Amino acid sequence: MKMGSAASSIASNSTQIVAVTPKDGPESIESHFDEAVSVFGVLDEVRKGELEQTDAYIVACFGDPGLYAARETTRAPVIGIAEASFHMATMISSRFSVVTTLSRTKIIAEHLLKNYGFSEHCRRVRAADIPVLDLEKDDGGRTLDIIISECLRAKKEDEIGAIVLGCGGMADLTPIISKEVGIPVIEGVTAAVKLAESLISLNLTTSKYGDWAFPPQKTLKGSVHSLSITDSYQQLNRRYISS
Amino acid sequence: MKMGSAASSIASNSTQIVAVTPKDGPESIESHFDEAVSVFGVLDEVRKGELEQTDAYIVACFGDPGLYAARETTRAPVIGIAEASFHMATMISSRFSVVTTLSRTKIIAEHLLKNYGFSEHCRRVRAADIPVLDLEKDDGGRTLDIIISECLRAKKEDEIGAIVLGCGGMADLTPIISKEVGIPVIEGVTAAVKLAESLISLNLTTSKYGDWAFPPQKTLKGSVHSLSITDSYQQLNRRYISS
Amino acid sequence: MKMGSAASSIASNSTQIVAVTPKDGPESIESHFDEAVSVFGVLDEVRKGELEQTDAYIVACFGDPGLYAARETTRAPVIGIAEASFHMATMISSRFSVVTTLSRTKIIAEHLLKNYGFSEHCRRVRAADIPVLDLEKDDGGRTLDIIISECLRAKKEDEIGAIVLGCGGMADLTPIISKEVGIPVIEGVTAAVKLAESLISLNLTTSKYGDWAFPPQKTLKGSVHSLSITDSYQQLNRRYISS
Amino acid sequence: MKMGSAASSIASNSTQIVAVTPKDGPESIESHFDEAVSVFGVLDEVRKGELEQTDAYIVACFGDPGLYAARETTRAPVIGIAEASFHMATMISSRFSVVTTLSRTKIIAEHLLKNYGFSEHCRRVRAADIPVLDLEKDDGGRTLDIIISECLRAKKEDEIGAIVLGCGGMADLTPIISKEVGIPVIEGVTAAVKLAESLISLNLTTSKYGDWAFPPQKTLKGSVHSLSITDSYQQLNRRYISS
Amino acid sequence: MKMGSAASSIASNSTQIVAVTPKDGPESIESHFDEAVSVFGVLDEVRKGELEQTDAYIVACFGDPGLYAARETTRAPVIGIAEASFHMATMISSRFSVVTTLSRTKIIAEHLLKNYGFSEHCRRVRAADIPVLDLEKDDGGRTLDIIISECLRAKKEDEIGAIVLGCGGMADLTPIISKEVGIPVIEGVTAAVKLAESLISLNLTTSKYGDWAFPPQKTLKGSVHSLSITDSYQQLNRRYISS
Amino acid sequence: MKMGSAASSIASNSTQIVAVTPKDGPESIESHFDEAVSVFGVLDEVRKGELEQTDAYIVACFGDPGLYAARETTRAPVIGIAEASFHMATMISSRFSVVTTLSRTKIIAEHLLKNYGFSEHCRRVRAADIPVLDLEKDDGGRTLDIIISECLRAKKEDEIGAIVLGCGGMADLTPIISKEVGIPVIEGVTAAVKLAESLISLNLTTSKYGDWAFPPQKTLKGSVHSLSITDSYQQLNRRYISS
Incomplete structure (x- = not known):
C-alpha cells in the first residue's frame, strides 16, 4: 500500500508504521456518505490498536473521518492527514491552495478548513476531477499530469506560496509533483507521521479532560456492537494513568 | 416513543409520522463517539425509507448525526432537529441560548452553530448535566426541575429572548418548560416536522446538483455492506426525476 | 397581485392570506432609500393587522425592511421573505447563490446574509440588472429570459446546489425558472408562508422578553404620529397573555 | 439643544453647526421601532439641507438610523455618531466598551459594531439602564452617577483602554465622565463633527458610483410623498458635478 | 519630500507639519522585512518628537509599521496611513478596493484590513506591480498611467464605490488619479493628518490604561540602546498628566 | 539558558540546538514596544545563522516577533513558539486556554490567535501577572505557585482540555505544571523544536514563491545597516536551489 510506504519512508528509525485498511467500508472516499460509512472502520482499527498499545494513530483520508470520535476512544494522539497538511502549510507559506x-x-x-481555523490561509480548494482510484491505476502518467496541471494553475492564479494535496492517494506522487510545480507541496500522510512522532516526543496525549474524555460506558446494538465501550475497554486505557 | 408522539401531535392531518429507532447503535448519544456510531443506523433507516417512498426524514438527535451523508442518499428532504430549532429560534428572538x-x-x-451560521445568534450553550436516559425515567420531576432551573438561569443571565432545548428527549417536556420559564422554548423534533412539511409543500427537495448529489456507485465491504450504493438503489431514486 | 396569489396557492386550507400593498411608500424597492421609506408602510400594516388579530405577518420585499421594528410591535410572528428563502435554501443545498x-x-x-448568519452558505449575490417593475410588464418573456440566463450562469459558475430568487416580484415565475434551470429554486414569499404557518403550529410567537419586547410607550410627532405606541395599543397586544 | 452646543463647541471656526430636531418622529430612540420611525425625519432634514447646500450631515442618534439611505440622497458626507465614535476609539485604544x-x-x-467591522475592538456593550430622556432631567446628578458607575465597572472588568458613550444625549456629560473615569471617553456627536470636517477638507464626498448612487427617480405614495425622488431633486444634486 | 507637502497642503493653519525621514532603515518598504527594519526609525523619531512635545505622529508607510509600539511610547495620538485611509473610505463608500x-x-x-476590522469593506487588494521608488522617478507619466489603469480595472470589476491608494508615495498623485478614475480616491497621508487633528481637537490621546500604557522601564542592549525606556523618558511623558 | 536546555532535552539525537540571545534588544519582552525592538536581534541572528547553514530557526518569544520578516530572509523553516504551541494544542484538545x-x-x-486562525480554539488568554524575569529568580517556588494557580483556574472555569504556557521562560517548568494541573500543558520551545525537525524531515522549506520570497535587494541606512540585503547575501541563500 503506497500510503504505508510513504509513511514508512519518512518515519524515524524508532517508529514502526503499521498500515491497515479497515475491513469494513468503501474502497475510496468521494462523498459525505463515503466519509460516514468509513468511520466504523476507523473506530474499529483504533480499538484493535489499543490492544496492541499503539502509540499514535493516523487517519489517512483527507476528510479526517471520525477524528474526534477516535480521539475520545484513546489517549494516544490521533492525527488526520488534512489537519496535518494544513498545519504544516501555514508554517512555510502565508497562503496555500488545496488540490x-x-x-x-x-x-x-x-468545512475542515473552517473548523480547524485555516479558512483564511487557504486561497482556494481546487479539484483535478479525477476519481480517487484512478490514482492507483497505471495510466502512463495521465492522472499525474492532470494533477500537476491543476497545481500549476493554482500557482499561477491563486497568489499562494504552497500547495496542499487533498488526497492520501497522492502520497507517493508528492516528490514529482513538487519538482514539477516548483513550490512547496505538502502531503498529509507524511506530515501526520511527523506530527504524531512530535506529540509523542513531547509526551502530549489526547486530553481526557473535557469533551474528548472517554465516551460514557455503553452497549451498542446491532452491527456496531463490537465497538461498545465496556468496562474492560476503559480499563485497557487506564494503562496510561499508571504509567 | 415520546419523540414520535411529539412529532405526531404537531404534524398536519395529511402527514403520517413513522417513528423508528435504528436497530444498530447506542441507546443515547452523549459523545462524538456515540454520534459517529449512530450514523450507520441513520443511513440504514433512510435506505429503508426510500423503499417505502418516504417523503421526508428527520434525524432526531440534537447533534444532527449523518445529516449530509443522509441527504446525499435521497431526494427527500432530511432535517436535523438541531438545525430545525436554530432556524425557528432566530425568527422569534434576536438571541437565544441552548440548554x-x-x-x-x-x-x-x-460546532453545529458555527457550521450552520448561527454562532452569533446563540449567546451560550448550557448543560443541565443530566444523562440523556434520565429523561426517560420517572424520577418525580427531579430531572425536569434541573432543566427548568438551567433555563431560568439562561433567561436571567444570557440576554436572550428564547431557549432552544438541546436534546430530542426533551420533546414532551417542552410545554411545561416553556410555561415555567415564561419565554419561548423551541424544541427540535416538532420544529423539524413543520420544516419538513414546509419543504414538501414548496416542492423543494434535496438538491442533487453539486455536493449533495447521489454518492458514486460503490460496493461497501464488511459490516456496512448493506448500505452499498448499487445501481438498483440509484434507480429507486430516479423515481423523482420521472415525476 | 401576484405575490398574494403565490402566497395563497401555497397556503394551507386553514390559512387565509390577506395581501396588502401599503398605501404609503414607493412602488418598488431598489435602494437603501426605497427600503427606508417603505418601513412606514410595513409598520402601518402591522398596526392595522393587530386590530384584526392577524396571526402572522410576512414582509414581502427581499430586503426585509422594518423586520425587527415590526416584530417589536406584535406578538405574532413576522417573517421576511429574504430570511425565509435563506433558511429553506440551507436545508436542501450546502451552498446557494442569490439572483x-x-x-x-x-x-x-x-448585509442580510451577514446579519442572519448565512454569508458562507451563499456563494454569490448576482443581479440580472432589470428594474423591479419590469417584472410586472408583459414583455413577451424577455425579462424572464434574462433572469433564467443569470440563474444558468450561477448554476454553471458558482458551485451551488440551489438558487434563491432575490425579489418578491419573481414569485409567480418560480416554477418556470426552476424548470428551466434544473436545480431547486427558492422563492421567499411562498417560503415565508410556510414558515409563518409552522411557527403558529408550534405555538411560537415573537419573544416579548428582551430586545423585541414592545417598544416603550411614546407619542410620535408629525407624519408618523399614527404609529404612536399608546396605552391602548399595548392593551391590544395583551390579548396574547390572557389566552 | 445640548447636542448642538457640544457640536458647536468642537467645530472649527469656519464650520457652522445647524442643529435640527426633525419635526416628525419620536422624542427619544429606545427600540428598533423608534429607530425605524425616526428615519423619515432624518431623510426629511437631509432633503431640506440639500436646498441650503449643506456641506455635511450628522445623524445624531447612536443607532445611526437611516445612514445608508441618507447617503444615497446626497453627495455631502453623512456621518453617524456611533460609527464616528467607533472609528475614533480604535485609534487611541486597542479595545473599548460601549456604555x-x-x-x-x-x-x-x-449590530452596528458587526456591520462596521468593530466587533472585536469592542469588549462589551453595557447599559446603564436609564431612559434616554432622563439625560435631559435635572435630577441632581443621579443619572450622571449611574453612568459613571457603569463606566467604572467597564474600566475595571472589561480589559479596555477607552469607553464609547452610547447615546447622543450624553454629549455634554463627556468631560465630567472622562475626568471621573480616568480613561479616554469618546462621544459621538463631537467625533462626527471632526470627521465630517475632515472629509470636507479632504474633498471626499459620498461616492455616487455603486450602491450609494442617487436612488432611482420615483414618486412615493402617501405620507412619505414629500420625500419623492424627483427630477428636480436630482438636478439639485448635480451641482456637485459642475463644480 | 512630497509626502510632507501633501500633508502640509491639507493641514489646518494652526497645524505645523514636520516631515522627517528616519536616519535608519530602508529607502522604501516592499516586504515584511523592510517593514520590520523600518520600525527602529519610527520609534526613534517618536522619541525625538517627544522631546519637542509633538502633538501627534503619523506613520507614513502603508503597512503602518510599529504602530502599536509607537503608541505605547507616547500619549500623543499616533496614526498609520493605512488605517487612516480605511476609516475614511468606509464613510463615503460601502465597499472599496486597495491599489x-x-x-x-x-x-x-x-493583514491590516483583518486586524483593523475592515476585511469585508475591502473587495480586493490590487497591485500595480511597480517598485515604490519608481513613484519618485520622472518617467513621463508611465508609472502614473499604470496606477490609473489598475484603478480603472478596480472600478470596473470590483463592485466598489471608492479606491484606497496603498502607498504613501502616491500622495501627490491623488488628485490626478481621482480625476481620471472618476470615483473617490483616498490617500492615507492626508487622511491621517485630518484624523490626527481631529483627535487633538477632541482632546483624545492614546490611552495609557491597559495594553498601550508606557512600556515597562527597561535598558535595551546593543544597537537599539538609544530607545531604552528610562526613568527620565517616562518623566517626560508625565507632562500630559499635569496638564 | 533554560530555554536552550529545554530545547536540547527534546531534540532528536541528530539535531544540534544552538541557543543564542541576541546581543541587541530587551532582556525580556513585555509590551508591543519590547516586541518591536527585539526584532532587530531576531533578524541579526538569522543572518548569522545563514552563514553557518543553519537548518531551521526558532523564535523563542511567545509574541513570535519578526516571524514573517525572518522567513523572508531564509529558506530554512522559521518557527515561532506561540504558533508551535497553538498547533500542538489543537491536536490534543478541542479547546485550550493560554496562561x-x-x-x-x-x-x-x-492578535496571534486571530492571525493564525486559532481564535475559536482558545477559550481565554489569562495572565498570571508576573514580570517575565521573575521566572528566572529563585523565589522558593512562589512564581511557580502563581502560575499553577492560574492554570487550575483555567482548568476549572474555561471548559478546556489543555493549557498553553504563554512565555518561553516557563519552558523548564512545564513538567511540574503539567503534573500539578492534571491536564496536558503545552510549551512552545519544545513544540517548536519538534515542528522544525518535522519540516526538515519532510523536506519542506519556507516558500520563496510569493510574499515570503527574499526581500528586494536594498541597502539599509544607519543602525540597521548590517542587515542590508546585498547581492552576496542573496547568493548565500541560493545554496538551497543548487541542492
Missing part, C-alpha cells in the same frame, strides 16, 4: 480529486468533495475540505 | 444534557456535548452544539 | 434585480441592491442582500 | 442607556438597545449597538 | 505597489505587499494590507 | 505573564501582553496573544 483534491473530485469537485464534490471540495465542500468537505472547506 | 442541553451533558457538558461534554456542548462542543457538538457549538 | 436579484438591480446591481445596486446586491449590497442589501449581502 | 449605552437601555439594555434593549444593546443589540442595536452590537 | 498598492508590489504584489508581495498585498498580504500586508490584507 | 501568560503580564496582562498587558494578553492582547499580543489574542
Whole structure:
C-alpha cells in the first residue's frame, strides 16, 4: 500500500508504521456518505490498536473521518492527514491552495478548513476531477499530469506560496509533483507521521479532560456492537494513568 | 416513543409520522463517539425509507448525526432537529441560548452553530448535566426541575429572548418548560416536522446538483455492506426525476 | 397581485392570506432609500393587522425592511421573505447563490446574509440588472429570459446546489425558472408562508422578553404620529397573555 | 439643544453647526421601532439641507438610523455618531466598551459594531439602564452617577483602554465622565463633527458610483410623498458635478 | 519630500507639519522585512518628537509599521496611513478596493484590513506591480498611467464605490488619479493628518490604561540602546498628566 | 539558558540546538514596544545563522516577533513558539486556554490567535501577572505557585482540555505544571523544536514563491545597516536551489 510506504519512508528509525485498511467500508472516499460509512472502520482499527498499545494513530483520508470520535476512544494522539497538511502549510507559506480529486468533495475540505481555523490561509480548494482510484491505476502518467496541471494553475492564479494535496492517494506522487510545480507541496500522510512522532516526543496525549474524555460506558446494538465501550475497554486505557 | 408522539401531535392531518429507532447503535448519544456510531443506523433507516417512498426524514438527535451523508442518499428532504430549532429560534428572538444534557456535548452544539451560521445568534450553550436516559425515567420531576432551573438561569443571565432545548428527549417536556420559564422554548423534533412539511409543500427537495448529489456507485465491504450504493438503489431514486 | 396569489396557492386550507400593498411608500424597492421609506408602510400594516388579530405577518420585499421594528410591535410572528428563502435554501443545498434585480441592491442582500448568519452558505449575490417593475410588464418573456440566463450562469459558475430568487416580484415565475434551470429554486414569499404557518403550529410567537419586547410607550410627532405606541395599543397586544 | 452646543463647541471656526430636531418622529430612540420611525425625519432634514447646500450631515442618534439611505440622497458626507465614535476609539485604544442607556438597545449597538467591522475592538456593550430622556432631567446628578458607575465597572472588568458613550444625549456629560473615569471617553456627536470636517477638507464626498448612487427617480405614495425622488431633486444634486 | 507637502497642503493653519525621514532603515518598504527594519526609525523619531512635545505622529508607510509600539511610547495620538485611509473610505463608500505597489505587499494590507476590522469593506487588494521608488522617478507619466489603469480595472470589476491608494508615495498623485478614475480616491497621508487633528481637537490621546500604557522601564542592549525606556523618558511623558 | 536546555532535552539525537540571545534588544519582552525592538536581534541572528547553514530557526518569544520578516530572509523553516504551541494544542484538545505573564501582553496573544486562525480554539488568554524575569529568580517556588494557580483556574472555569504556557521562560517548568494541573500543558520551545525537525524531515522549506520570497535587494541606512540585503547575501541563500 503506497500510503504505508510513504509513511514508512519518512518515519524515524524508532517508529514502526503499521498500515491497515479497515475491513469494513468503501474502497475510496468521494462523498459525505463515503466519509460516514468509513468511520466504523476507523473506530474499529483504533480499538484493535489499543490492544496492541499503539502509540499514535493516523487517519489517512483527507476528510479526517471520525477524528474526534477516535480521539475520545484513546489517549494516544490521533492525527488526520488534512489537519496535518494544513498545519504544516501555514508554517512555510502565508497562503496555500488545496488540490483534491473530485469537485464534490471540495465542500468537505472547506468545512475542515473552517473548523480547524485555516479558512483564511487557504486561497482556494481546487479539484483535478479525477476519481480517487484512478490514482492507483497505471495510466502512463495521465492522472499525474492532470494533477500537476491543476497545481500549476493554482500557482499561477491563486497568489499562494504552497500547495496542499487533498488526497492520501497522492502520497507517493508528492516528490514529482513538487519538482514539477516548483513550490512547496505538502502531503498529509507524511506530515501526520511527523506530527504524531512530535506529540509523542513531547509526551502530549489526547486530553481526557473535557469533551474528548472517554465516551460514557455503553452497549451498542446491532452491527456496531463490537465497538461498545465496556468496562474492560476503559480499563485497557487506564494503562496510561499508571504509567 | 415520546419523540414520535411529539412529532405526531404537531404534524398536519395529511402527514403520517413513522417513528423508528435504528436497530444498530447506542441507546443515547452523549459523545462524538456515540454520534459517529449512530450514523450507520441513520443511513440504514433512510435506505429503508426510500423503499417505502418516504417523503421526508428527520434525524432526531440534537447533534444532527449523518445529516449530509443522509441527504446525499435521497431526494427527500432530511432535517436535523438541531438545525430545525436554530432556524425557528432566530425568527422569534434576536438571541437565544441552548440548554442541553451533558457538558461534554456542548462542543457538538457549538460546532453545529458555527457550521450552520448561527454562532452569533446563540449567546451560550448550557448543560443541565443530566444523562440523556434520565429523561426517560420517572424520577418525580427531579430531572425536569434541573432543566427548568438551567433555563431560568439562561433567561436571567444570557440576554436572550428564547431557549432552544438541546436534546430530542426533551420533546414532551417542552410545554411545561416553556410555561415555567415564561419565554419561548423551541424544541427540535416538532420544529423539524413543520420544516419538513414546509419543504414538501414548496416542492423543494434535496438538491442533487453539486455536493449533495447521489454518492458514486460503490460496493461497501464488511459490516456496512448493506448500505452499498448499487445501481438498483440509484434507480429507486430516479423515481423523482420521472415525476 | 401576484405575490398574494403565490402566497395563497401555497397556503394551507386553514390559512387565509390577506395581501396588502401599503398605501404609503414607493412602488418598488431598489435602494437603501426605497427600503427606508417603505418601513412606514410595513409598520402601518402591522398596526392595522393587530386590530384584526392577524396571526402572522410576512414582509414581502427581499430586503426585509422594518423586520425587527415590526416584530417589536406584535406578538405574532413576522417573517421576511429574504430570511425565509435563506433558511429553506440551507436545508436542501450546502451552498446557494442569490439572483436579484438591480446591481445596486446586491449590497442589501449581502448585509442580510451577514446579519442572519448565512454569508458562507451563499456563494454569490448576482443581479440580472432589470428594474423591479419590469417584472410586472408583459414583455413577451424577455425579462424572464434574462433572469433564467443569470440563474444558468450561477448554476454553471458558482458551485451551488440551489438558487434563491432575490425579489418578491419573481414569485409567480418560480416554477418556470426552476424548470428551466434544473436545480431547486427558492422563492421567499411562498417560503415565508410556510414558515409563518409552522411557527403558529408550534405555538411560537415573537419573544416579548428582551430586545423585541414592545417598544416603550411614546407619542410620535408629525407624519408618523399614527404609529404612536399608546396605552391602548399595548392593551391590544395583551390579548396574547390572557389566552 | 445640548447636542448642538457640544457640536458647536468642537467645530472649527469656519464650520457652522445647524442643529435640527426633525419635526416628525419620536422624542427619544429606545427600540428598533423608534429607530425605524425616526428615519423619515432624518431623510426629511437631509432633503431640506440639500436646498441650503449643506456641506455635511450628522445623524445624531447612536443607532445611526437611516445612514445608508441618507447617503444615497446626497453627495455631502453623512456621518453617524456611533460609527464616528467607533472609528475614533480604535485609534487611541486597542479595545473599548460601549456604555449605552437601555439594555434593549444593546443589540442595536452590537449590530452596528458587526456591520462596521468593530466587533472585536469592542469588549462589551453595557447599559446603564436609564431612559434616554432622563439625560435631559435635572435630577441632581443621579443619572450622571449611574453612568459613571457603569463606566467604572467597564474600566475595571472589561480589559479596555477607552469607553464609547452610547447615546447622543450624553454629549455634554463627556468631560465630567472622562475626568471621573480616568480613561479616554469618546462621544459621538463631537467625533462626527471632526470627521465630517475632515472629509470636507479632504474633498471626499459620498461616492455616487455603486450602491450609494442617487436612488432611482420615483414618486412615493402617501405620507412619505414629500420625500419623492424627483427630477428636480436630482438636478439639485448635480451641482456637485459642475463644480 | 512630497509626502510632507501633501500633508502640509491639507493641514489646518494652526497645524505645523514636520516631515522627517528616519536616519535608519530602508529607502522604501516592499516586504515584511523592510517593514520590520523600518520600525527602529519610527520609534526613534517618536522619541525625538517627544522631546519637542509633538502633538501627534503619523506613520507614513502603508503597512503602518510599529504602530502599536509607537503608541505605547507616547500619549500623543499616533496614526498609520493605512488605517487612516480605511476609516475614511468606509464613510463615503460601502465597499472599496486597495491599489498598492508590489504584489508581495498585498498580504500586508490584507493583514491590516483583518486586524483593523475592515476585511469585508475591502473587495480586493490590487497591485500595480511597480517598485515604490519608481513613484519618485520622472518617467513621463508611465508609472502614473499604470496606477490609473489598475484603478480603472478596480472600478470596473470590483463592485466598489471608492479606491484606497496603498502607498504613501502616491500622495501627490491623488488628485490626478481621482480625476481620471472618476470615483473617490483616498490617500492615507492626508487622511491621517485630518484624523490626527481631529483627535487633538477632541482632546483624545492614546490611552495609557491597559495594553498601550508606557512600556515597562527597561535598558535595551546593543544597537537599539538609544530607545531604552528610562526613568527620565517616562518623566517626560508625565507632562500630559499635569496638564 | 533554560530555554536552550529545554530545547536540547527534546531534540532528536541528530539535531544540534544552538541557543543564542541576541546581543541587541530587551532582556525580556513585555509590551508591543519590547516586541518591536527585539526584532532587530531576531533578524541579526538569522543572518548569522545563514552563514553557518543553519537548518531551521526558532523564535523563542511567545509574541513570535519578526516571524514573517525572518522567513523572508531564509529558506530554512522559521518557527515561532506561540504558533508551535497553538498547533500542538489543537491536536490534543478541542479547546485550550493560554496562561501568560503580564496582562498587558494578553492582547499580543489574542492578535496571534486571530492571525493564525486559532481564535475559536482558545477559550481565554489569562495572565498570571508576573514580570517575565521573575521566572528566572529563585523565589522558593512562589512564581511557580502563581502560575499553577492560574492554570487550575483555567482548568476549572474555561471548559478546556489543555493549557498553553504563554512565555518561553516557563519552558523548564512545564513538567511540574503539567503534573500539578492534571491536564496536558503545552510549551512552545519544545513544540517548536519538534515542528522544525518535522519540516526538515519532510523536506519542506519556507516558500520563496510569493510574499515570503527574499526581500528586494536594498541597502539599509544607519543602525540597521548590517542587515542590508546585498547581492552576496542573496547568493548565500541560493545554496538551497543548487541542492
